[in-house]
Amino acid sequence: MVLKSFVEVNPESHFPLENLPYGIFKSGNEADPPRPCIAIGDFVFNLSAVSSAGLFNGPLLQNSDCFHQTSLNKFVGMGRPAWKEARSTIQKLLSFDEPTVRDNATLREESLLPMNKVQMLLPIVIGDYTDFFSSMYHARNCGIMFRGPDNAIQPNWFNLPIAYHGRASSIVVSGTDLIRPRGQAHPVGSSTPYFGPSRKLDFELEMAAVVGPGNELGKPVDVTEAADHIFGLVLMNDWSARDIQAWEYVPLGPFLGKSFGTTISPWIVTLDALGPFSCDAPKQEPQPLPYLVEKNSKNYDISLEVRVKTTAPEHESVLTKSNFKHLYWTITQQLAHHTINGCNLRPGDLLGTGTISGPEPESLGCLLELTWNGKNPLSFNGLPRMFLEDGDEVVLTGFCKGDGYKVGFGTCSGKSQETVDLI
Amino acid sequence: MVLKSFVEVNPESHFPLENLPYGIFKSGNEADPPRPCIAIGDFVFNLSAVSSAGLFNGPLLQNSDCFHQTSLNKFVGMGRPAWKEARSTIQKLLSFDEPTVRDNATLREESLLPMNKVQMLLPIVIGDYTDFFSSMYHARNCGIMFRGPDNAIQPNWFNLPIAYHGRASSIVVSGTDLIRPRGQAHPVGSSTPYFGPSRKLDFELEMAAVVGPGNELGKPVDVTEAADHIFGLVLMNDWSARDIQAWEYVPLGPFLGKSFGTTISPWIVTLDALGPFSCDAPKQEPQPLPYLVEKNSKNYDISLEVRVKTTAPEHESVLTKSNFKHLYWTITQQLAHHTINGCNLRPGDLLGTGTISGPEPESLGCLLELTWNGKNPLSFNGLPRMFLEDGDEVVLTGFCKGDGYKVGFGTCSGKSQETVDLI
Ligand SMILES: [Ca+2]
Ligand SMILES: [Ca+2]
Ligand SMILES: [Mg+2]
Ligand SMILES: [Mg+2]
Ligand code: NI
Numbered sequence: 001m002v003l004k005s006f007v008e009v010n011p012e013s014h015f016p017l018e019n020l021p022y023g024i025f026k027s028g029n030e031a032d033p034p035r036p037c038i039a040i041g042d043f044v045f046n047l048s049a050v051s052s053a054g055l056f057n058g059p060l061l062q063n064s065d066c067f068h069q070t071s072l073n074k075f076v077g078m079g080r081p082a083w084k085e086a087r088s089t090i091q092k093l094l095s096f097d098e099p100t101v102r103d104n105a106t107l108r109e110e111s112l113l114p115m116n117k118v119q120m121l122l123p124i125v126i127g128d129y130t131d132f133f134s135s136m137y138h139a140r141n142c143g144i145m146f147r148g149p150d151n152a153i154q155p156n157w158f159n160l161p162i163a164y165h166g167r168a169s170s171i172v173v174s175g176t177d178l179i180r181p182r183g184q185a186h187p188v189g190s191s192t193p194y195f196g197p198s199r200k201l202d203f204e205l206e207m208a209a210v211v212g213p214g215n216e217l218g219k220p221v222d223v224t225e226a227a228d229h230i231f232g233l234v235l236m237n238d239w240s241a242r243d244i245q246a247w248e249y250v251p252l253g254p255f256l257g258k259s260f261g262t263t264i265s266p267w268i269v270t271l272d273a274l275g276p277f278s279c280d281a282p283k284q285e286p287q288p289l290p291y292l293v294e295k296n297s298k299n300y301d302i303s304l305e306v307r308v309k310t311t312a313p314e315h316e317s318v319l320t321k322s323n324f325k326h327l328y329w330t331i332t333q334q335l336a337h338h339t340i341n342g343c344n345l346r347p348g349d350l351l352g353t354g355t356i357s358g359p360e361p362e363s364l365g366c367l368l369e370l371t372w373n374g375k376n377p378l379s380f381n382g383l384p385r386m387f388l389e390d391g392d393e394v395v396l397t398g399f400c401k402g403d404g405y406k407v408g409f410g411t412c413s414g415k416s417q418e419t420v421d422l423i
Numbered sequence: 424m425v426l427k428s429f430v431e432v433n434p435e436s437h438f439p440l441e442n443l444p445y446g447i448f449k450s451g452n453e454a455d456p457p458r459p460c461i462a463i464g465d466f467v468f469n470l471s472a473v474s475s476a477g478l479f480n481g482p483l484l485q486n487s488d489c490f491h492q493t494s495l496n497k498f499v500g501m502g503r504p505a506w507k508e509a510r511s512t513i514q515k516l517l518s519f520d521e522p523t524v525r526d527n528a529t530l531r532e533e534s535l536l537p538m539n540k541v542q543m544l545l546p547i548v549i550g551d552y553t554d555f556f557s558s559m560y561h562a563r564n565c566g567i568m569f570r571g572p573d574n575a576i577q578p579n580w581f582n583l584p585i586a587y588h589g590r591a592s593s594i595v596v597s598g599t600d601l602i603r604p605r606g607q608a609h610p611v612g613s614s615t616p617y618f619g620p621s622r623k624l625d626f627e628l629e630m631a632a633v634v635g636p637g638n639e640l641g642k643p644v645d646v647t648e649a650a651d652h653i654f655g656l657v658l659m660n661d662w663s664a665r666d667i668q669a670w671e672y673v674p675l676g677p678f679l680g681k682s683f684g685t686t687i688s689p690w691i692v693t694l695d696a697l698g699p700f701s702c703d704a705p706k707q708e709p710q711p712l713p714y715l716v717e718k719n720s721k722n723y724d725i726s727l728e729v730r731v732k733t734t735a736p737e738h739e740s741v742l743t744k745s746n747f748k749h750l751y752w753t754i755t756q757q758l759a760h761h762t763i764n765g766c767n768l769r770p771g772d773l774l775g776t777g778t779i780s781g782p783e784p785e786s787l788g789c790l791l792e793l794t795w796n797g798k799n800p801l802s803f804n805g806l807p808r809m810f811l812e813d814g815d816e817v818v819l820t821g822f823c824k825g826d827g828y829k830v831g832f833g834t835c836s837g838k839s840q841e842t843v844d845l846i
Pocket of ligand 1: 131204206238352354355
């Protein structure tokens, strides 16, 4: 069944009435502050205008200023009852038969803006960003490359969702250019480390969960309640400089090989919109400890794709096709694990899944795996290609396929720029 | 020479006119918002009151609302010229011969509050927290324990200041109790991991730099300008659960073994106050890469001490005496390294030094080292002690010794609380 809106929505659009992903937009008018919106077809629906018009008339939202903020943090912190109330109000207001907005020219013009006339900003202020490592295929491939096939996956990996703290300050929204990082890299044999622009710039195909209501320091979130602490998902490209990472990461983990930039999509697709696309998560063996055991262990069937556009040679190709459902550890297990020591999460925190590689050679989520650390170059118009070059644009996309419609994330893109000399 | 204030300052006080450390206090009056202050003797000097009285009359501060904020972020972001202006104004206002505050009873009562009548809060909103690993003694001891004496220090360690991203949300101010974390820990042989309250709760004696003005994404800070991006230092206890950490940290570094809590002192001592106590940093061999080479490589001579107070048996002892000057990598090298890949720092970011162990057995900065991972217990009233027990209070302190005065950090303390069952 396809829901029908008075706003025209192409069947290929990622943003039908079934989706209603949240973002923060800035209108072309300099004086207008950034404001919350949802996407519908080729339009953004300005929730601040809707709220000012008194149309959020449910008990939780009617007196709230959550849609008059410059980020979604306040709204995501309100929890599922408020999210459900908002979704039902918005779905009704935009439906084909509902005249409130449809027949009010002033309100329509104020609230529905062409997407190509607005700028999308980071949807949330991110207090802390954590990156997990939850694809078994990715963990195994990295393990084989760096430690050989016998110890490919560390013994801890099947017992807990491995993760590290990432850098929050350098998270940027889709469309932001990224300057190639400089750094030290691994010496060969006994030589001293080299220094300069990274020679192994890579992307990582990831998604990330946006935390809704947080938890108090010292009070873990039970895995069976973890879904109520997750507002939704975004696409994420965890740019990585493999040469810098390889040299620095023992023993304290990735640092400058990652912290130069991480790109997320402007749209947060809610778990409510993703509900119809849930599927069973892979069977876990060994059985996890009780604090990680879920009655229904759910993944989502989200088709993911990475394209790259290069300038020399001019070239565009699909690098990989993967799926969110390949993750071994679920996002609810990730969240429960994150808090089991008492660590407090706050609304807007970001939990990255880790690179989402699948089992097939065409479903590997980064160039490190796709080229086997540069040993098996790809071919771009006949030229060998190992890692990203200046000018390359990496575009992630992802969607769920419904019956006659798509629930999608739009794109998450970024272009690699030449390192600029310091002086 | 000792500067004299009309506020009585005991020669043993950490807070004479030479110091003037910054903090955020909350008065006993519920309605008063948190406000910036400095410490002088046993008083806090309310900078919001001083500012309202029009006494910050220098060019940079006279029209600024930086002292009417609930955190110091705005002020620290203004940079050294503003810090110098504030320091000189405050030093003058509090000096023995200056009547402005001294002889104005109303202003005096409004601006000078007994320290024991106010509550000190976190002085800054911390966007990102990074923890370095800059003591060679600590790195060597950990290396010997976990990998044996032959590969004690990794080859990368002498080439770059190793660090990892820490958790910002769980940073708390001195005096906050800390609930013992639960988690998984290392299985012995082929057994499955155990789960429960950590059996190896530890402290780490650290200090941390508070970032002043930040840098733009993609624009590294030159090491020769790094000091202008550092406002000052705090004491820091990086609580650690060694059993959780040991099981989880390969390959992505420390995560839940650290993120349950980190305590900092309420007072930030400025680099300007620490200037007279600078000393040469250790000679670095091999010579670092050019981006890490400093004309004057400076440490500070800050005496550090950790005491523990236990309840069973009732006991208090000094666990360690160390010194900030033992650090191999300087805080300016840490900051330059942190940004060399283009990573952006923001005002209020925290850069921990890593555990500050010195060369002597009495100068080790954590129980892991002091008890050699539990193998050589300490003796508390005749009872063997390996790690922290419930009810233990750990108190860090540190100061610079001037001629007839001290420039100190006060204390950074926290008490370990029993894990509470979930249901
Ligand atoms: Ca990643
Ligand atoms: Ca530490
Ligand atoms: Mg990244
Ligand atoms: Mg900690
Ligand atoms: Ni962080």
